[in-house]
Amino acid sequence: MLPDEVMQTAQRELCEYAGLRASVMEISHRGEDFLYIRRETESLLRALMEIPSHYWVLFLSGGATGQAAAVPMNLTAAADARAAYVITGHWSRRAAAEAQKYCVVHVAADTAASRHTVLPHSLDIPADVAYAHIASNETIHGVEFPAAPAVSVPLVADMSSNILSRQMRVADYALIYASAQKNLGPSGITVVIVRPDAVCPRAQTPAVWDYRRQQEEESMYNTPPTFQLYMMGLYLKWVKRRGGVEAMERQNREKAALIYDCLDKSDFYKTPVKGDCRSIINIPFTLPTDTLTASFLQGAEKQGLLGLKGHRALGGCRASMYNAMPVAGAQALANYLSEFERVANRK
Amino acid sequence: MLPDEVMQTAQRELCEYAGLRASVMEISHRGEDFLYIRRETESLLRALMEIPSHYWVLFLSGGATGQAAAVPMNLTAAADARAAYVITGHWSRRAAAEAQKYCVVHVAADTAASRHTVLPHSLDIPADVAYAHIASNETIHGVEFPAAPAVSVPLVADMSSNILSRQMRVADYALIYASAQKNLGPSGITVVIVRPDAVCPRAQTPAVWDYRRQQEEESMYNTPPTFQLYMMGLYLKWVKRRGGVEAMERQNREKAALIYDCLDKSDFYKTPVKGDCRSIINIPFTLPTDTLTASFLQGAEKQGLLGLKGHRALGGCRASMYNAMPVAGAQALANYLSEFERVANRK
Numbered sequence: 001m002l003p004d005e006v007m008q009t010a011q012r013e014l015c016e017y018a019g020l021r022a023s024v025m026e027i028s029h030r031g032e033d034f035l036y037i038r039r040e041t042e043s044l045l046r047a048l049m050e051i052p053s054h055y056w057v058l059f060l061s062g063g064a065t066g067q068a069a070a071v072p073m074n075l076t077a078a079a080d081a082r083a084a085y086v087i088t089g090h091w092s093r094r095a096a097a098e099a100q101k102y103c104v105v106h107v108a109a110d111t112a113a114s115r116h117t118v119l120p121h122s123l124d125i126p127a128d129v130a131y132a133h134i135a136s137n138e139t140i141h142g143v144e145f146p147a148a149p150a151v152s153v154p155l156v157a158d159m160s161s162n163i164l165s166r167q168m169r170v171a172d173y174a175l176i177y178a179s180a181q182k183n184l185g186p187s188g189i190t191v192v193i194v195r196p197d198a199v200c201p202r203a204q205t206p207a208v209w210d211y212r213r214q215q216e217e218e219s220m221y222n223t224p225p226t227f228q229l230y231m232m233g234l235y236l237k238w239v240k241r242r243g244g245v246e247a248m249e250r251q252n253r254e255k256a257a258l259i260y261d262c263l264d265k266s267d268f269y270k271t272p273v274k275g276d277c278r279s280i281i282n283i284p285f286t287l288p289t290d291t292l293t294a295s296f297l298q299g300a301e302k303q304g305l306l307g308l309k310g311h312r313a314l315g316g317c318r319a320s321m322y323n324a325m326p327v328a329g330a331q332a333l334a335n336y337l338s339e340f341e342r343v344a345n346r347k
Numbered sequence: 348m349l350p351d352e353v354m355q356t357a358q359r360e361l362c363e364y365a366g367l368r369a370s371v372m373e374i375s376h377r378g379e380d381f382l383y384i385r386r387e388t389e390s391l392l393r394a395l396m397e398i399p400s401h402y403w404v405l406f407l408s409g410g411a412t413g414q415a416a417a418v419p420m421n422l423t424a425a426a427d428a429r430a431a432y433v434i435t436g437h438w439s440r441r442a443a444a445e446a447q448k449y450c451v452v453h454v455a456a457d458t459a460a461s462r463h464t465v466l467p468h469s470l471d472i473p474a475d476v477a478y479a480h481i482a483s484n485e486t487i488h489g490v491e492f493p494a495a496p497a498v499s500v501p502l503v504a505d506m507s508s509n510i511l512s513r514q515m516r517v518a519d520y521a522l523i524y525a526s527a528q529k530n531l532g533p534s535g536i537t538v539v540i541v542r543p544d545a546v547c548p549r550a551q552t553p554a555v556w557d558y559r560r561q562q563e564e565e566s567m568y569n570t571p572p573t574f575q576l577y578m579m580g581l582y583l584k585w586v587k588r589r590g591g592v593e594a595m596e597r598q599n600r601e602k603a604a605l606i607y608d609c610l611d612k613s614d615f616y617k618t619p620v621k622g623d624c625r626s627i628i629n630i631p632f633t634l635p636t637d638t639l640t641a642s643f644l645q646g647a648e649k650q651g652l653l654g655l656k657g658h659r660a661l662g663g664c665r666a667s668m669y670n671a672m673p674v675a676g677a678q679a680l681a682n683y684l685s686e687f688e689r690v691a692n693r694k
Contacts, residue, residue: 061409066569188573
């Protein structure tokens with residue numbers, strides 16, 4: 001979901017950008033006009049996230065799944081290097097499986113026994129690992145780290161689903177990566193925020209994912225996804241106008257509270273995650289039967305409440321409330337949840 | 348450059364696609380509506396290029412520079428495998444340098460001595476190489492293969508700049524790759540057309556570039572660049588409406604003839620490439636002095652003739668005439684070339 005204002009600006013400017021007699025998709029990525037977009041987008045992201053100035057900000061391709069490979073390639077120079085992975089759900093498990101191709105993966109914790117409904121009490125992180133990796137929010141399981149876990153090695157986080165949704169201390173991380181399609185813009189572009197001293201790429205790193213080379217070339221060693229970068233710029237301006245990350249967090253907490261309150265006071269709905277590791281972005285929940293679930297989803301769609309079907313890996317339902325969803329959207333969903341329960345219980 | 352009709356359709360549909368109350372950027376890539384776009388785009392490309400049905404058609408990220416790494420990863424199972432590279436300009440040289448990270452590169456020919464103004468007379472391709480790689484068109488040097496060179500090993504071609512610009516026999520190639528930003532749509536998506544028997548990926552291939560895995564998942568192992576895929580579909584429909592690749596080729600030859608005729612009959616302009624290896628897409632040319640070049644470019648821009656500046660690697664000027672440029676555009680450029688020469692000679 002993208003904010004209406006962002007979509008309307010994109011639509012207005014689509015055929016001709018800034019009086020250039022060409023679309024932003026058509027202008028050269030080497031020209032001054034595109035370079036301005038690229039630099040402005042980086043400045044906005046740096047300001048909104050308060051990124052320390054010595055960190056690199058890269059715009060790459062390949063999504064978070066691409067970075068799952070690129071991270072060990074760039075942070076471990078040798079194939080026998082070790083890295084610690086904290087498994088808290090589907091995405092962190094997938095990142096660990098990908099990393100295994102490039103380094104020795106040490107599992108620091110795995111919450112599979114709880115079906116990924118809790119965060120680990122403690123992490124087993126050997127001192128010799130190159131880094132420790134977490135997924136800061138698991139979109140399918142609805143588990144989110146309330147803050148960066150305290151570790152004594154460089155911390156790497158996949159923040160694809162909760163970047164810009166709450167205040168984060170970037171200095172707690174050696175590397176943050178995020179694909180765009182949740183809280184940054186449309187799919188097809190990936191942000192990497194990295195502390196330069198953590199980078200020691202191996203010779204076999206593909207040039208398009210070589211952090212050092214891409215930093216030297218302002219992420220334009222190859223043609224970047226220009227339209228996505230432009231859209232991200234529009235999106236970041238929208239976040240800024242709306243009060244920045246602090247305002248996003250306030251609103252996201254309000255939205256999440258509306259839904260969790262509704263689910264918690266109900267015997268009809270179940271939501272598996274409890275306590276302060278509950279995601280404020282993705283809220284999985286189930287209904288008593290598959291028939292009720294189908295009927296719930298059908299009714300929701302009729303009311304314009306879209307995308308409530310759970311991920312195919314887990315089933316059930318899931319409310320995803322990225323920045324672009326207004327509080328009114330969460331309120332509408334809460335009302336529908338209550339109404340559907342009331343009608344179902346009467347039958 | 349993208350066709351006006353394509354841009355207008357994209358603009359009209361940007362905020363709401365097909366009555367779905369969401370943009371094509373917002374709908375789930377796992378939903379039926381996006382799957383329809385994805386399948387239709389593949390069908391259009393298969394029909395337009397007459398791709399043999401057993402070939403895989405993949406839509407990946409990372410551009411042609413990404414594929415420069417992905418090709419050896421997918422076509423050579425062992426790190427000591429050999430591959431032959433035909434160096435005819437900037438892009439094939441860069442592809443060979445990237446491949447060297449993953450296999451032993453054998454240079455089958457290098458036209459550097461001619462400053463890449465000719466094609467090699469013969470290729471030295473050992474029988475034990477896994478494949479031979481060419482760039483079918485060199486955008487900077489303006490050299491294009493008139494047809495697939497005859498080789499007895501699997502042939503791989505980077506067709507980023509001339510895919511769909513002329514008829515190609517896909518069966519002559521084991522693998523064709525092309526980034527989108529020339530003749531397929533906006534930047535940020537890459538097409539790979541590959542004969543399955545050529546594929547033998549090594550264990551360290553990143554999942555997002557693993558041809559076999561992506562084929563199994565319809566190129567959706569990770570979130571694809573959905574907007575680019577949609578735009579490519581619009582673009583391919585436009586090519587089809589305009590008469591397909593045959594019509595594109597006829598028009599491109601006409602456009603190229605207009606410019607080459609103008610350059611050839613002049614003593615003022617120089618164009619370095621002669622004979623049947625002249626690109627019908629990218630025509631590099633120079634003026635007598637840097638001052639005249641600057642004045643030529645400035646005057647061109649005033650007339651709406653954009654993007655004539657040569658690539659930073661070579662300087663000078665370059666006319667790029669992708670499918671979206673109408674014959675009238677080439678005629679306008681030819682007129683401007685003649686007029687500028689006439690005025691300059693009078694001074």
